[in-house]
Amino acid sequence: MSQLLFAAFSNRSDAVQLAREAGRQLEADGITSSLHLLDVDATPVVDASTIVVSLGGDGTFLKSARLAHALGARVLAVNLGRLGFLLNVPSNAVVADAKSALSGDDIVERLALLISVSGTRIKEFALNEVVVERAHAGHMVRVKTYVDEDEYLTYSADGVMVATPTGSTGYNFSAGGPVVEATLPVMILTPVAPHFTIDRSIVVADDKVIRLVAEDKPAIIVADGRDIGSLQAGQYVEVRKSPSPVRVVATRSFDLASRLHEGLREGHA
Amino acid sequence: MSQLLFAAFSNRSDAVQLAREAGRQLEADGITSSLHLLDVDATPVVDASTIVVSLGGDGTFLKSARLAHALGARVLAVNLGRLGFLLNVPSNAVVADAKSALSGDDIVERLALLISVSGTRIKEFALNEVVVERAHAGHMVRVKTYVDEDEYLTYSADGVMVATPTGSTGYNFSAGGPVVEATLPVMILTPVAPHFTIDRSIVVADDKVIRLVAEDKPAIIVADGRDIGSLQAGQYVEVRKSPSPVRVVATRSFDLASRLHEGLREGHA
């Protein structure tokens, strides 16, 4: 079993190449590593001491983090993309940071969502957000929202999401939601293109349970960009804090301010 | 060939019932009418002198208006729904207004969009809006926009739409766009949940041509809520004013202000 598991998509030849080179350098120092192709390989055999090293952009990281979370492992976020809202290690620091990750214990715990669906056995995990959204283009869903037992607003909208602080700069941001510091213990409820109602986000403590009820039409459930199921009218999604967080190796600080600056530059490129 | 064509969806028994009763009353006055089930019947034989009488909500009206437009006929908008942003005739006035429509010539012309797709023969029509949107849940499309030859903004978003004034209180409104008086000669360009860029709408004269180019991923094209085709990367949708407007019978005024009040009440019901 390797100490490091490099995770990449098979079509990212730069990532595959980087994994090979880094692997050779680390081997010289007596550190074992292997390469896991996220879209090809079966679930690898690792344990909680392994560090999953994500090589790619935000999408690669989300998938790597899900893998690490499922295995009880830590994840190190190496940025091979243009702009990574979730990534804090530059690609030329991968060897140094991987080593320091193995010796150190600088872990940042990031809130993950545990998602269940009424009347089903679905138990899913999301690091960014879960969305209940329209099943068909050109329609709206009607979603009633609850926080614990309190009924909040009902939205006719493209969708309604619950985002984590980590996900606040993603789809939540596009939908008008606030940017939230990554370590805050909160969940963010944000509607997407709601019709004739207030579009403000609602920020609640992460010990609450948020329920999203499909009122009158089927809806689909999307977690971190993956379609994980559907809702019939009357069914609901329950979202709460996952008992185990995502454990991200913090070999260097994550600078939200400069990500915002970069994001704005990219957004208008 | 009937003078009036009642148009309704087959599952709206109240509309079917109303069409029958109104038909009997009108027959007594020597006025011929027939019932067209929008989701069942083949395209009816009518001509430009016919009046299509939409019986239902905004969705019924959009479909009836498309039928009337295709046939060169006028359309009368009867409201059988709770809130109709496009509808100005209450259901108890259907006989009186249908008669007055036949004798009078109070027509309001509403801008319709002509939609074509590069590299295809698609020619479609929209009264509310056309949207270029993501083909898959959980993804964004990247859309570059042009007004005539000028390149405007490029959006990474759920979608980008061109709306008419008629459609300004519909999906355009949900996406943050302005309410525009129904008779103004303008088109409204509005992004839906754009990432890290300005979300303001852009209002241009209706003699302009707007082009929406799919940058790097497939997208789908949705006109008035109907999926009308898809775009491959590099393909574009061209949107311009339809040479023939939708001709709506204006037996009574359309009161935008009270629709807004109602809309807000409904939105928070």
Next chain:
Amino acid sequence: MSQLLFAAFSNRSDAVQLAREAGRQLEADGITSSLHLLDVDATPVVDASTIVVSLGGDGTFLKSARLAHALGARVLAVNLGRLGFLLNVPSNAVVADAKSALSGDDIVERLALLISVSGTRIKEFALNEVVVERAHAGHMVRVKTYVDEDEYLTYSADGVMVATPTGSTGYNFSAGGPVVEATLPVMILTPVAPHFTIDRSIVVADDKVIRLVAEDKPAIIVADGRDIGSLQAGQYVEVRKSPSPVRVVATRSFDLASRLHEGLREGHA
């Protein structure tokens, strides 16, 4: 020294009347009380055991809370207005809740802001928000923002505010900011009408220090609706968590959900 201090504005005769009646009833039970007119009377002699009973709307409560905070006392929020985002005691429960407040210890601590201004001795307190805003109608201010040592965005805007969770349903909401549960340990940075930049709020932990720097023009500083000073170009406001929170008596729960529903109804009345 009274056990209860009823606080009201002198022009609210209903509040003054209620204070007198409640005072008589409480006296019969051996509880001492007095009436403090917020806009007339000098700072009263009370101590930390006193409960300030705010009788009025949100404005009265803000002023009463400031008084209670200065005196180390608790505050009970009685609602005599139409809609109180900060108020949880109906006016007919004032006697019962005042008694139960004296015997019980159900206190909710609410984050207050401590505001200081570079180059001055200004030390102010805010329960809702502090805003750095344009000194003159028709102009913008340019404000650079920092969270601890990190430079965040620079806004040309009507103003830039830091709001508490308590204030999230106030001016922050109008400016597009999120609704935040009252007990969360966060501050909300929200621009007001920023020009050509992102208008999203940024939510940070309440152990951070936020700095708002006036870039090139004088600005004024407004805390909970009161003008507390001005900023010359280059000067800054520092905002941090007040070491002592506002202690609100929680004789009954505060139902954010139904406040939102009411607020929306009022907003469109």
Next chain:
Amino acid sequence: MSQLLFAAFSNRSDAVQLAREAGRQLEADGITSSLHLLDVDATPVVDASTIVVSLGGDGTFLKSARLAHALGARVLAVNLGRLGFLLNVPSNAVVADAKSALSGDDIVERLALLISVSGTRIKEFALNEVVVERAHAGHMVRVKTYVDEDEYLTYSADGVMVATPTGSTGYNFSAGGPVVEATLPVMILTPVAPHFTIDRSIVVADDKVIRLVAEDKPAIIVADGRDIGSLQAGQYVEVRKSPSPVRVVATRSFDLASRLHEGLREGHA
């Protein structure tokens, strides 16, 4: 009487210098010009044949345009600022464009607003926008709006504005309003930071009259950034199209698209 009137603020030495140099060159071609300091000089003697040449940024142009409008003259917009949303002539083209302006007749007419105030003789003009706004920091105004005789929404807000297409990229944009092509015959009604109601703009034909009524508190009236009066509760501002537009010399086209690109770059600089 000069053929050209260079208009500039006295503290812009670059503008004053440019006026002098351009004046010398034009004199050699037999064209007379003079310099008008907008903040110093009395109203100059010119007639409708004169061209006012604005030398500065958007603020200079607004003041120059007001002067030209009052005198029945045309205005040429030279950009000496960083970013000019209203300006289309680069500073190095001032001589060439001034000449071509005298010989040609490429005029673009821009909608101007005529503003009157109930119970007063105030008659003011605005090229960008008129705002009814709170008289005091930290308060809101409550403004009821009418379009002709129809009552529209009532806002509790920092202010409510009516903007022209020319002004759509100014304060209207900051407040969330749409960008509107400069030549469209419309007015835009946009609230600034409205509390608990819909913040969408409403776009109406420029032959309508918009009324803004101060409901319960004094408000101030700001036109193109200048305080032009105040409103007592019950008084209203009436806004309509000015019978005479602002006549802008169009020696070169105005490229809205590239202004948007520049604006976004500046906004995030």
